[in-house]
Amino acid sequence: MDINIGIEDKGMELTPLIANRTHDALRLGCLVGISEVDGSQGRIVKVTLTDSENDGEKEKLILCTILSDIIVENLQIRFMVKLLKQDYYFLSEKEQCDILVKALKRLWYGTQGQKDEIAYCKREVKQRIKDAFAQNESETMMLEGFMRFRMKDYLEFWERELCRCVEDYIKKREYVEFVEILRLFVKIRIPRVRKVHLCVDGDGEYMLLDERLCMLKCRVNEKEADKDDALLSALVNIAPLSIIVHNRERFFDARIIETIKDVFGGRVEFTEDMI
Numbered sequence: 001m002d003i004n005i006g007i008e009d010k011g012m013e014l015t016p017l018i019a020n021r022t023h024d025a026l027r028l029g030c031l032v033g034i035s036e037v038d039g040s041q042g043r044i045v046k047v048t049l050t051d052s053e054n055d056g057e058k059e060k061l062i063l064c065t066i067l068s069d070i071i072v073e074n075l076q077i078r079f080m081v082k083l084l085k086q087d088y089y090f091l092s093e094k095e096q097c098d099i100l101v102k103a104l105k106r107l108w109y110g111t112q113g114q115k116d117e118i119a120y121c122k123r124e125v126k127q128r129i130k131d132a133f134a135q136n137e138s139e140t141m142m143l144e145g146f147m148r149f150r151m152k153d154y155l156e157f158w159e160r161e162l163c164r165c166v167e168d169y170i171k172k173r174e175y176v177e178f179v180e181i182l183r184l185f186v187k188i189r190i191p192r193v194r195k196v197h198l199c200v201d202g203d204g205e206y207m208l209l210d211e212r213l214c215m216l217k218c219r220v221n222e223k224e225a226d227k228d229d230a231l232l233s234a235l236v237n238i239a240p241l242s243i244i245v246h247n248r249e250r251f252f253d254a255r256i257i258e259t260i261k262d263v264f265g266g267r268v269e270f271t272e273d274m275i
Helices: 014-019 023-027 056-087 093-109 117-135 143-150 152-188 224-238 255-267
Strands: 002-006 030-036 044-051 140-142 195-200 206-209 215-220 242-246 268-271
Touching: 002 014, 014 030, 014 044, 014 056, 023 030, 023 056, 030 056, 044 056, 056 093, 056 117, 056 143, 056 152, 093 117, 093 152, 117 143, 140 143, 143 152, 152 224, 152 255, 195 224, 206 224, 224 255, 242 255, 255 268
Parallel strands: 002 140, 195 242, 242 268
Antiparallel strands: 002 044, 030 044, 195 206, 206 215
């Protein structure tokens, strides 16, 4: 089997990408020859597959496997790097790198760490390459062209995942900045009381009490969406030296406890004592 394989990306060379993936072919009795096409600067190569048993289908399947690996392991990364530089240029190179790693982890291992996600993607891409060979008798396949026309759904999915990772990163960065501001405010503020007891009453409302267990503030009973913000605002305003959190499992959203810990640090203690 002879076919020309090409890539458009000027920052890559195709020969080593294919050569590094020929060991399985040799193990299966198929020799893979690679020769660069003159004037292509390494971006177009002629690939020759010779099976020991002259099995044309096996030759085609081995080539599809090699190309699917290159697309998923190399061109996918280049595609996402291009999106980061094009659409998220306002992020530093380190931030872009961190986001890329997180996006690839999601795509390759899923949100729950399923290790077969990348294997499933490769199988799907391999089948599409096989279908393309069956439907097109062209002597040259450009891999990015194949991706644009045969993998549009994947490209859109990869872009959505990247966008989601960027949004998560920005939210976390803004959260860190927000917490740092509150920490500084609490640090310079004179405490209104030394100790605050924080608990949730039978109706699910927050209550703040002082050392003598007297109500510091009437129930924090804002609308559900504003309740946690109102609680954090009240605590920052009081700026106590110690916060005793009672029965943390009764809190509707545990994230508010984590935020209080992030802002007040070692001032926060937990107890199972009821009030």
